[in-house]
Amino acid sequence: MKVGYLGPNxxxxxxxxxxxxxxxxxxxxxxxxxxxxxxEEGLVDYAIIPVENSIEGSVHETLDYLFHQAKIExxxxxxxxxxxxxLATSKDKKIEKIFSHPQAIAQGKKYIxxxxxxxxxxxxxxxxxxxxFIAENPDAPFAAIAPVAAAKEYGxxxxxxxxxxxxxxxxxxxxxxxxxxxxxxxKCQQKxxxxxxxxxxxxxxxxxxxxxxxxxxxxxxxxESRPLKTALGEYFFIVDIDNTxxxxxxxxxxxxxxxxxxxxxxxxxxxYKL
Amino acid sequence: MKVGYLGPNxxxxxxxxxxxxxxxxxxxxxxxxxxxxxxEEGLVDYAIIPVENSIEGSVHETLDYLFHQAKIExxxxxxxxxxxxxLATSKDKKIEKIFSHPQAIAQGKKYIxxxxxxxxxxxxxxxxxxxxFIAENPDAPFAAIAPVAAAKEYGxxxxxxxxxxxxxxxxxxxxxxxxxxxxxxxKCQQKxxxxxxxxxxxxxxxxxxxxxxxxxxxxxxxxESRPLKTALGEYFFIVDIDNTxxxxxxxxxxxxxxxxxxxxxxxxxxxYKL
Numbered sequence: 001m002k003v004g005y006l007g008p009n010x011x012x013x014x015x016x017x018x019x020x021x022x023x024x025x026x027x028x029x030x031x032x033x034x035x036x037x038x039x040e041e042g043l044v045d046y047a048i049i050p051v052e053n054s055i056e057g058s059v060h061e062t063l064d065y066l067f068h069q070a071k072i073e074x075x076x077x078x079x080x081x082x083x084x085x086x087l088a089t090s091k092d093k094k095i096e097k098i099f100s101h102p103q104a105i106a107q108g109k110k111y112i113x114x115x116x117x118x119x120x121x122x123x124x125x126x127x128x129x130x131x132x133f134i135a136e137n138p139d140a141p142f143a144a145i146a147p148v149a150a151a152k153e154y155g156x157x158x159x160x161x162x163x164x165x166x167x168x169x170x171x172x173x174x175x176x177x178x179x180x181x182x183x184x185x186x187k188c189q190q191k192x193x194x195x196x197x198x199x200x201x202x203x204x205x206x207x208x209x210x211x212x213x214x215x216x217x218x219x220x221x222x223x224e225s226r227p228l229k230t231a232l233g234e235y236f237f238i239v240d241i242d243n244t245x246x247x248x249x250x251x252x253x254x255x256x257x258x259x260x261x262x263x264x265x266x267x268x269x270x271x272y273k274l
Numbered sequence: 275m276k277v278g279y280l281g282p283n284x285x286x287x288x289x290x291x292x293x294x295x296x297x298x299x300x301x302x303x304x305x306x307x308x309x310x311x312x313x314e315e316g317l318v319d320y321a322i323i324p325v326e327n328s329i330e331g332s333v334h335e336t337l338d339y340l341f342h343q344a345k346i347e348x349x350x351x352x353x354x355x356x357x358x359x360x361l362a363t364s365k366d367k368k369i370e371k372i373f374s375h376p377q378a379i380a381q382g383k384k385y386i387x388x389x390x391x392x393x394x395x396x397x398x399x400x401x402x403x404x405x406x407f408i409a410e411n412p413d414a415p416f417a418a419i420a421p422v423a424a425a426k427e428y429g430x431x432x433x434x435x436x437x438x439x440x441x442x443x444x445x446x447x448x449x450x451x452x453x454x455x456x457x458x459x460x461k462c463q464q465k466x467x468x469x470x471x472x473x474x475x476x477x478x479x480x481x482x483x484x485x486x487x488x489x490x491x492x493x494x495x496x497x498e499s500r501p502l503k504t505a506l507g508e509y510f511f512i513v514d515i516d517n518t519x520x521x522x523x524x525x526x527x528x529x530x531x532x533x534x535x536x537x538x539x540x541x542x543x544x545x546y547k548l
Contacts, residue, residue, distance in 0.1 A: 052501075052506070053501075054501055054503070054504075054505060054506035054507075054508075055501060055503045056334075056501070057334065057500055057501045060330075060331060079506065166503070168504060168505050168506075170505075170506040172506065203491075204488045206484065206494065206497065207481075207484045207485065207487075207488040210480065210481045210484060211481065213481075214478045214481040217477075220480065221507050222499065222507065222509070223480065223497070223499055223511075224498060224499045225496065225497055225498045225499075226331055227326075227327075227328055227329060227330070227331045229328070229329045229440070230328075230442060231328060231442050231444075232326070232328040232353065232442075232444040232446065233328075233495050233496065234328075235496070237497075
C-alpha cells in the first residue's frame with residue numbers, strides 16, 4: 001500500500017504518515033496540490049494533507065483544491081499536536097542564524113528573543129526544509145526551528161525543547177482515500193465536512209442552511225466562508241458537523257437539497273488524536 | 275492631514291491612498307501591522323489597509339490584528355479593481371526573469387506561459403517591490419508583474435496590459451479613522467462589520483446570532499470564522515451586514531447582547547468603488 005504526504009521527511013505531515021500507516025510505502029511530495037494530484041492519478045492509495053491549524057486557521061490550498069477541482073473525500077482526520085524544537089548539528093554550536101517557516105518563527109519568537117537576541121532570522125518554505133538545510137551545512141553557525149521528527153530524520157540535536165509560546169497548538173490532517181482504514185489509533189469523534197453553495201434567489205440562504213442542522217440538534221464544529229473566485233462577496237461555506245447520529249445527518253442533507261442548497265461532500269470520517 | 279498606507283509606492287494600497295486622499299500627506303509603511311500601529315500611536319489621521327480579495331479571500335493579518343489587538347474602527351471601505359501589467363525598463367528588452375508577488379504570478383500564469391515560456395520566475399514580497407527592483411537593475415533582462423501605478427512610480431514601460439486571467443478581481447480596503455471623511459468618490463453601499471464571540475454555554479449560538487439578522491430581513495454580505503488562537507475548533511466570526519436601515523441594525527445589535535453574544539465593532543462605514 002502506498003501513502004502520499006506533504007514532505008519533505010521530518011515534516012509534521014510526515015510524522016502523521018508514519019504514525020497512521022506504520023507499515024506502508026510512504027511517498028513525499030513537494031506541495032499540497034501535488035499530494036492531492038498523486039492520489040487522483042492513482043499513484044497512491046491514501047494521501048495526507050494539512051487542513052487547519054488552531055492558531056493560523058484553515059489551509060486554503062487544501063480546501064480550495066478539494067472544493068474547486070477534486071472529486072475525492074477524506075476518510076479520516078488526524079489531530080497532531082504541534083511542538084517546535086530548536087535544532088543544530090551539535091549542542092555547543094555558536095548560533096548566528098536561525099532558519100524556519102514563518103509560522104514556526106512566530107511561535108518561537110519569545111524564546112529566540114530571550115536566548116539569541118542577535119541571531120539573524122531566515123524564512124524557509126517549511127520547517128523540514130530548514131532542518132535539512134542546516135544539516136547540509138554542518139560547519140556554518142546555523143540552527144533551525146522544526147519538529148522532533150526532523151531532528152531524527154536529519155541527525156540533528158535538540159538544543160532547546162518545546163520552544164513554542166502557546167501549548168494549545170494543534171493541526172488537523174485529512175487522509176484522502178476510497179475507503180475507511182482500520183487505524184490502530186485512539187478514535188475520538190465522527191464528523192462530516194460539507195462545502196455549501198447557496199442559491200442567489202433564496203433570501204437568508206445561509207440561515208436556512210444552518211436551520212437544517214440547528215433544529216435537529218446537530219452540532220456544527222466549524223463554519224467558514226471561502227471566496228468562490230467569481231465576484232467579491234460570493235462565497236462557498238465549509239461546514240463541519242458532528243456525525244454521531246448518522247440517520248439524523250442524512251435527513252438534514254436531504255432537506256438541504258430540497259431547499260435548493262447544493263453541497264459537495266468533502267468527507268465523512270472518524271477523528272483520531274495522535 | 276496625514277494618511278498611512280501599506281507601501282511601497284506603486285502598490286495597490288498606495289493607489290487607493292492617492293485616489294481617496296488626493297491632497298493629503300501620505301506615509302508608506304512596510305507591513306500591515308506597522309500601518310495599523312502608526313494609526314494607533316497617532317502618527318497618522320487615517321490608515322489604509324487591504325481586507326479581502328475576491329480570489330484569495332480575507333487578509334488574515336488585518337482581521338486578526340483588528341480583532342485581537344486594536345481598538346479602532348473602519349470609517350470607509352474602498353473597492354479597487356485589481357489589474358496586473360507586465361513591466362520592464364524598455365519595450366524591446368529581452369526578458370529572462372520575471373519578478374512578482376506569488377498572487378500576481380498566479381494571476382498572470384497563462385500569459386507568461388504563452389509569451390515567455392522559458393522565463394525564470396522569482397517571488398517577491400509585493401508587486402511594488404518587484405517593480406522597484408527591476409527599475410534599480412535597468413541593464414538586467416528583468417520584467418515585473420505589477421499595477422499601472424508602479425509603472426508610473428518607477429518610470430517603467432507597460433510591455434503587456436491587463437495580463438490577469440480573471441477580469442472579476444477586486445480588493446476591499448479599509449480606511450481606519452476616528453470620524454467619517456467626505457470622500458469625493460462614488461458611494462455604493464453602507465455596511466457594518468462585527469466580530470462575534472459566541473458563549474460556550476449557548477447551544478446553537480451561531481444560529482441564534484444569525485437569527486437576529488435573518489428575521490429582521492437584514493442582509494449578511496459576509497460571514498467568516500477565524501481561529502481564536504486558544505484551542506482547535508474555537509473561533510470568532512466576522513460578519514458584514516447591510517446597514518441600509520440603521521435603526522433596525524441597532525435593535526439587532528441590542529438583541530445580540532441580550533442573548534449573551536459578545537461583539538466587537540470593526541467598522542460602520544460607507545463603501546466606495548474606485
